[in-house]
Amino acid sequence: MNIAELFNHKKTLFSLEIFPPKKDSPYNVIYNSLLKMRGIPADFISVTYGAGGSRAQQDKTIEIASLILRTYHTEPVAHLTCVNADREQVLDTLQQFKANNVENIMVLRGDISPDCPPKSDFKYASDLAAFIKKNEPGFNLLGACYPERHYQAESMDRDIENLKIKINNGITHLITQLFFDNDKFYAFRDKAEKAGISVPVQAGIMPITNSRQIERTVALSGASVPTKLKRLFERYRGNEKALFDAGVHYAIEQIMDLIANDVRGIHLYTMNNVEIATRVSDAVQNIVEAENNPK
Numbered sequence: 001m002n003i004a005e006l007f008n009h010k011k012t013l014f015s016l017e018i019f020p021p022k023k024d025s026p027y028n029v030i031y032n033s034l035l036k037m038r039g040i041p042a043d044f045i046s047v048t049y050g051a052g053g054s055r056a057q058q059d060k061t062i063e064i065a066s067l068i069l070r071t072y073h074t075e076p077v078a079h080l081t082c083v084n085a086d087r088e089q090v091l092d093t094l095q096q097f098k099a100n101n102v103e104n105i106m107v108l109r110g111d112i113s114p115d116c117p118p119k120s121d122f123k124y125a126s127d128l129a130a131f132i133k134k135n136e137p138g139f140n141l142l143g144a145c146y147p148e149r150h151y152q153a154e155s156m157d158r159d160i161e162n163l164k165i166k167i168n169n170g171i172t173h174l175i176t177q178l179f180f181d182n183d184k185f186y187a188f189r190d191k192a193e194k195a196g197i198s199v200p201v202q203a204g205i206m207p208i209t210n211s212r213q214i215e216r217t218v219a220l221s222g223a224s225v226p227t228k229l230k231r232l233f234e235r236y237r238g239n240e241k242a243l244f245d246a247g248v249h250y251a252i253e254q255i256m257d258l259i260a261n262d263v264r265g266i267h268l269y270t271m272n273n274v275e276i277a278t279r280v281s282d283a284v285q286n287i288v289e290a291e292n293n294p295k
């Protein structure tokens, strides 16, 4: 199923993101997590792809996307990065997506790592989008966007201009980088709309549930941390159970506010954590349902 079509009859989507097992962790860990997440009514589940990872590791994205379709009966979205790939490799991966009935792809550049120099066939996600549309036009393509600007973009305006190229090259729907300050998202959405971007934008939300995660996530994502969230973390420092609850509640409040402000969807970065996925989903599912079926 082409998930872009869901927006024709749904106002607000709810989706999950998971990652394949790391090199040394057993496959049954993710399998068991998926089985436990089975009851969560998600419109789709996306599976990340390791830019610069080994072929065997990248194949796990396809395996898990296929597993989601076959056992979870939910539409998978397979992520695909291009910075370390050449055209042949991308064509090969597209064939594997087709063979596994994966119809939706999150088209990404990937981060440039000093350990894995970029190849020259694709410079930006927009190049990958154009290449897929030319060679395999049947796929539906999603793309990433950044409410607080991509770290390499010289300005928000320039980042949005670049985003338009990606959309012109075939992206039908955007998912944001995680953020903790909804006002940043609203400002970005307004700017994007004014610049002529009309594709649906789903908000990427990641509950921060332990103290190690906060520094790491902020450093990696560049997301600003509102005083309210900082205070929660200071207040419950050293009490992991309380921190967990505080992080989940903060994310739920963020989601409620986004839905009240007519966001087109919530994409939950689950970190493969069944409890986080279940608690957030349980808290908001009836609200999402009500938005999609108003009385």
Ligand code: FAD
Pocket: 047, 048, 049, 050, 051, 079, 080, 081, 106, 107, 108, 109, 110, 111, 112, 123, 124, 125, 126, 143, 144, 145, 150, 151, 152, 153, 154, 158, 159, 160, 162, 163, 165, 166, 175, 176, 177, 178, 204
């Ligand atoms: P692009 O859209 O190519 O943008 C990268 C930079 O180049 C931006 O600064 C942009 O402004 C600029 N730019 C774009 N086009 C042009 C142009 N034509 N001319 C000049 N400048 C241009 N990484 C993974 O490795 N695996 C994943 O599975 C993964 N999933 C992700 C999912 C989401 C929802 C998000 C938000 C990010 C994800 N990432 C993933 C991280 C992503 O790969 C990095 O953020 C990467 O640095 C940028 O990828 P992009 O596709 O947004 O790049």
